Amino acid sequence: MAWIKVLSLILISLLFFLFLFQRGDYDVDFKNLGAVNNFVTEIYLRNRLYDTIFEVLVFSLAALGIFLFNYSIEKKEIILHESHIRMFLKFLSYFVILTSFYLAYFGHKTPGGGFSAGVAGGTGLLLYSLSTTINEFEYMFNRFKVKIIEKWILIVIYLISIVALFGSSYIAILNILIYLKVMFGTWIILYSFVKHRGII
Template sequence: MRWVWTTVLIVFGIVLIAYGSFEKVSVDFKDLVVENPITQIYLLNRVYDTVFEVLIFSLAVLGVSLHMAYLPAPGEIKSISDVSIRIFTRFIAFFLLVGSLYLAIEGHVSPGGGFSAGVAGGTALALIAMVEEFESFERKFEKAHVHSLEKMIMVVFLFFVLLIFPGRNLIVPANVIVYLKVMLGSWIVVYYFIKHRGLL
């Protein structure tokens, strides 16, 4: 199944390069979506930037999954046991998750958005993984069906890209979809690294 997704990503990238329009975009500064003209130019070209970011990130997640699956797991996986550090880390992770969701929803008004929000959300999950017992972290990972969910979100994202290319303004839902995709992909990477390399 992983090879099917690899093929889909590569074919989509080739089609995008072959048929994508990379011409200069004329900007009408009379009707700005945002006040900053540089951000306005960035928004008009964001879809291309985001598509390539997501494709490269998806290939990276797939590569980590394929490579780590063949590595032996350590006998014991230690987590940080100091109570004060565990409490403080969970506190910080909560605010990172809330901030990442805000960035995904409001990131279109300034440079930022789905990808950076997903990285912030993935960082929050990595912090939680550092202070939680691995068995509990693994149960949550499997219960959430993260692998299947990440692939489903990728399909939804590709569908949204087809809607955005003709010029529809779907920045906010696209940002949220990219946010979920990157956050779940980060969760997969963190899970495999801890499972096969340990934490400390």
């Protein structure tokens, strides 16, 4: 029966390429279908909002799992001694975090929105963690109450999503909240790895 599987794969591949190179003549003006100019944002923050909610939840569970897993590991402290590299990384981290906020603020006009901006913000936090000591990084983590704020942002995202079901549009606010949620979740993961495994 192996030939049936091979034939099925060949037929599926042929169908895929037929649909891939088929020209479509659409009479629909896609610009008028959504409340925002960006059709990608219209899909993932309005038409497929439930997917976005579950993706945020999965990311929260991943951050919590990593934090709990590393909690049982003995703490390590490894410091980057090259001062000029640390200075450059700190400057670069500020620039990346500022750029990530710009991406989140204008996320309804560009593809990706809050998720890509949150990943960029997490990258900025990674650069900052490489440029500082664990004591300073831990002080900032505790000072900003990152774990508590991250949970509250998740609750607010759910509440706004429920309100959005009744026809209201909060796309710009959802983008910024998803940005903060992903960035703070990344901060929890980084803090856990830096504290229990040394420098990344």
